[in-house]
Amino acid sequence: MSRRTHPATPPAPPRPWWHDAVVYQVYPRSFQDADGDGVGDLAGIALRLDYLTWLGVNAIWLSPIYPSPLVDFGYDVSDYTAVDPVYGTLDDLGRLIAEAHARGLRLILDLVPSHTSDRHPWFQASRSSRDDPKRDWYLWRDPAPDGGPPNNWLSHFGGRAWTWDAATGQFYLHSFVPEQPDLNWRNPEVLDAMAGVMRFWLDRGIDGFRVDVIHNLLKDEAFRDDPPNPDFVPGPGANPYHSLRHLHSSDQPDVHRLLRWFRRQIDAYPGRVLIGEVEYGSSVERLARFYGDGDELHLALNFSLMTLPWESAAIADHLARYDAALPPGACPTFVVGNHDRARVATRIGPAQARVAAMLLLTARNTPFVYQGDELGMRNAELGPEHQRDPWGLRVPGHGRDPVRTPMRWDASGHAGFTTGEPWLPVGDDAGTENVARLREDERSILTLHRRLLALRRADAVFTLGRQRVLPLAGDVVGYVREDGERRVWVALNLGSREVEVETPGAGGGTIALSTALDREGEAVGRSLRLRGDEGCVVVLGRNSGRGTSTPRAGRAGPHDRGWP
Ligand code: BGC
Numbered sequence: 001m002s003r004r005t006h007p008a009t010p011p012a013p014p015r016p017w018w019h020d021a022v023v024y025q026v027y028p029r030s031f032q033d034a035d036g037d038g039v040g041d042l043a044g045i046a047l048r049l050d051y052l053t054w055l056g057v058n059a060i061w062l063s064p065i066y067p068s069p070l071v072d073f074g075y076d077v078s079d080y081t082a083v084d085p086v087y088g089t090l091d092d093l094g095r096l097i098a099e100a101h102a103r104g105l106r107l108i109l110d111l112v113p114s115h116t117s118d119r120h121p122w123f124q125a126s127r128s129s130r131d132d133p134k135r136d137w138y139l140w141r142d143p144a145p146d147g148g149p150p151n152n153w154l155s156h157f158g159g160r161a162w163t164w165d166a167a168t169g170q171f172y173l174h175s176f177v178p179e180q181p182d183l184n185w186r187n188p189e190v191l192d193a194m195a196g197v198m199r200f201w202l203d204r205g206i207d208g209f210r211v212d213v214i215h216n217l218l219k220d221e222a223f224r225d226d227p228p229n230p231d232f233v234p235g236p237g238a239n240p241y242h243s244l245r246h247l248h249s250s251d252q253p254d255v256h257r258l259l260r261w262f263r264r265q266i267d268a269y270p271g272r273v274l275i276g277e278v279e280y281g282s283s284v285e286r287l288a289r290f291y292g293d294g295d296e297l298h299l300a301l302n303f304s305l306m307t308l309p310w311e312s313a314a315i316a317d318h319l320a321r322y323d324a325a326l327p328p329g330a331c332p333t334f335v336v337g338n339h340d341r342a343r344v345a346t347r348i349g350p351a352q353a354r355v356a357a358m359l360l361l362t363a364r365n366t367p368f369v370y371q372g373d374e375l376g377m378r379n380a381e382l383g384p385e386h387q388r389d390p391w392g393l394r395v396p397g398h399g400r401d402p403v404r405t406p407m408r409w410d411a412s413g414h415a416g417f418t419t420g421e422p423w424l425p426v427g428d429d430a431g432t433e434n435v436a437r438l439r440e441d442e443r444s445i446l447t448l449h450r451r452l453l454a455l456r457r458a459d460a461v462f463t464l465g466r467q468r469v470l471p472l473a474g475d476v477v478g479y480v481r482e483d484g485e486r487r488v489w490v491a492l493n494l495g496s497r498e499v500e501v502e503t504p505g506a507g508g509g510t511i512a513l514s515t516a517l518d519r520e521g522e523a524v525g526r527s528l529r530l531r532g533d534e535g536c537v538v539v540l541g542r543n544s545g546r547g548t549s550t551p552r553a554g555r556a557g558p559h560d561r562g563w564p
Pocket of ligand 1: 072112212213277339
């Protein structure tokens, strides 16, 4: 046998799955209850996997399922390596992973390393005495000379970030509520413990982590005061947390060293993804830094579509600058909704929520869809008796309960979410705004999501294609996705008035999808008439009519296996 003398060109590394994925966020308490206690659970999620494959997403991110006293609804973890009995057991999780994988769905867990619950045995040990071996796992400091807190740092959820512990005569730091003490990420023992936690779940077959508040992991070693924020406008609705600039209490430069450490843990398990929650309002440059030299986050969550004014100039400018700022090979992300902020249909209205869906699912990025946004769910009107969120209880107006109400599956009692009493009400319009009805409606927002997801799956231009943002045309944001000869134009009217926009290039095109779902196949000449609040995907070029078909709701597609 002849020995090869010239090494063959190494094959291109396979494209990581998360570059082509659409991630669906499941808020486990509110997705599906299988045991009738009014709270969603893992067995319930398993019952609804066929819905997710029918919809056409590729990955599920579960908000925390760990044991928790629920002061911050699971983001206060009291045991990192167990499942809270309200959600089920480790075996239920194993079954869910297997059933998801059998359908080609990935499963991502939330990891909350910045803080634990004050009930976590680590903190119980740490607060037991100044000499406890775990004392330094948390951030303990002596009082200031006047006996007050060691510095002026503030909690995200209102009030000081320090709580006095009379038994041991020191303050401990908590960036959120006092029941969420911050871990000391400068202590190598904390890193070792968390590496064990990550291995525990990765060994069980999960496909990666969404890491909570990564900018919050490290603090200034000298614990200097944060300076005042000159742009802060006090008043009703203002979040007092923003009265300071968090130069020292968060986002320290050496967090990148730590992210490289997280990445090494993940890289030991090929094919697993590391996603990070980065502070809202981060500049594109700051987002880009979290990718490092390809050795930090795989995906940094970008919340700009939730925080920027929903105006064409701001959105188009962001699209262009974001794409340009990311390092080569880095995959952008967009989030239009999650369990922390007002529902997209409430923020920008139901008509623009459809435009936002088209942007999310056609722009160059790995999209994150929050459960219920595909139904156009709005913030629920909840009475004070339903106020559970600690943020809302501490800072009026900031409660997140209205965005965490249960999924609506059908018109039966409690919308098919539970046979018991739901932990939060399903809302008045659940009788009509539910999966069962909306999937039968050819023009519904659910059908729109499914058609967009099908289009994205069917045409690699949406995943592989470059993106060129077009000059602004009034209220219209436009971009062209290009992959070789294939060119697709997306035109989004962020205004409510009809407009005529020029078609890019000379060849005209064919509408593949309108947000109104009533123009598929329409020929486009030198210009396109967009109705108010309408977005269109147009395949450019003379022969563009061919190969643009997308499975309609109800028509059999590769993921059609029916659903419960
Ligand atoms: C989570 C919130 C949580 C906070 C503190 C966030 O970013 O998404 O729900 O309250 O971290 O853990």
